[in-house]
Amino acid sequence: MTIEDHTDPRAEPEAGDIIGQLLDAALLHVPFDGWSAQTFAAAVEEAGITPALAEALCPRGAVDLAIAFHKRGDQLMLDRLAEEEMTGLRFRDKIARAVRLRLEVVDDKEAVRRGTTLFSLPQYAGDGVRLIWGTVDAIWTALGDASEDINWYTKRGSLAGVYSATVLYWLGDDSLEHQASWEFLDRRIDNVMQFEKLKAQVQSNPLLKPLLVGPNWLAQQIKAPGTRDDLPGSWSAPRR
Template sequence: MIDPNDPRDAILDAALVHVPFDGWSEATLRAAAKDAGIELAEAHALFPRGAVDLALAFHRRGDEAMTKRLKSEPLDDLRFRDKVARAVRTRLEVIEDREAVRRGATLFALPQHSADGAKALWETADAIWTALGDPSDDINWYTKRATLSGVYGATVLYWLGDETPEHHETWEFLDRRIEDVMRIEKAKKTVNENRLLRTLFAGPNWALSKVRAPSRMPRMDLPGRWAGPSE
């Protein structure tokens, strides 16, 4: 939610005017602070890593907008795969400025910022699964988010180059990626239902069964925890 009294939002709004020309850069941060009437020292305090934190703030604003819209979407009657596709599509539709995303993709493609880009994709996937009420608290919590991160990242790149009316080719691409994921889930189910394969994977499955989803409160930077045999 955008707060007109929040200096972070004021700087981000001002930055979007400059991003198409200067990208997510120090020049953009300086110009945005000046346009927002905020001292540069305060802007650097709000965005300690400069352009990277500014780009991440833009990305997280999109996640928040998606979550808000999904709460009002009638999803109950949709198939599960269609719920996921709708959520990904909604995340793209709430984007304020496609050029800002393009510039962000360029920034996060740099080796020194790739970890930040991967984390941003993970946060989007987590926001989607959380909005859809995912009950997972084991290894599936991780695999769902890892898989969806890949789907969302690939769809964004396709969307950036899609000039078709209403991006219909992007939505077709998204449907194909979701279908690929469903095939993986079906394969996992087949393995679990096969007595021989279930026996072969008994050891790894036991180990994975001890993995738990991270605690939501307090928020942890680490992705999860290990549950010992006594738990």
Template structure:
């Protein structure tokens, strides 16, 4: 994330609570930072929508840095996942910024972008925790964590408990649900029905995680 992007994002977030992720907020961020309007529009072609996208991704970057700096050696893996989600929410700062973003990405024309952002957060967490899966598990891990993260964010937005204790308890229960699902999935593979479906399950096992496209002319390597 470049310094210029970060400046515009942080300036915009000061106005989001009042004006949402709107053209008014975009123009105010440009005025506050003194960035040339043409340059700002080149960085964020869709204006406030792209600012909201960048704000979310900046949270992922900060979460990843905090997670890499933390000592996770004594944690169970399920606790590492919960800790990562908690760290990500702690990067959000003002709830109203998140609430306005949730409203923006609930709109039909931006729903796909919003879903992609949540998937990106789940992917960032798994990568930071050292996930090396390259088969269908790559997809299932991110899908389940995306669901956990989404539900936790919605709960957090309405939580007024001290230090968000209720949110962390809610998160813990959701992760327990995921762990129970994983245990059931493992048990199913060893069951009579699982063995009978070994062929279809093997076919699913051939699904591979996406690989980054490299070596193409004109490829953008920056943020």
């Protein structure tokens, strides 16, 4: 008898599997009812999950399913990235490819549109910011970023702006295969690269170096967070 023979087919599904079932059921209703209580109730019924269990796993109902939908997209992007051959590409092209993949894995643009509306509400804006930060952190980490200083934040902050703007453009894009969105994405990344070039020129200017001593010292005190699952970072106390 093998180990597999001891597996109980009646074993209880894990929480992630149940949330996945609820999410799959909810996506049929999101285009019509949004990420709403009505959508959550319909998903619970159609997935055959008891309301008590569904509420325990998703205490905020459809909001938690919208978060799960976004995180599912992040994971699909990472899976696609792992299969990509990007040897020889410029780093800015790798970033552009990752953002493009993140949008290409979306099967239902309307679900993203409804999620954008949801996370623009004041009570859920914090969740929206954390989700975007999680996406750009996943991209930088997958591409091998090893920053441990303020660059950890500036890279993700810059990409968060590029990603957010591209998503909004993509939502309204009806061009063939979203070609206009990819051109928009390239322009936004070029803007960031131009800013980085200007910043490097300022830092190397001997006339400006005395003025940058204080800001540079301050920047050196900022360190990347020890755990990377949220927005806050860490501050290294000055050595005595």
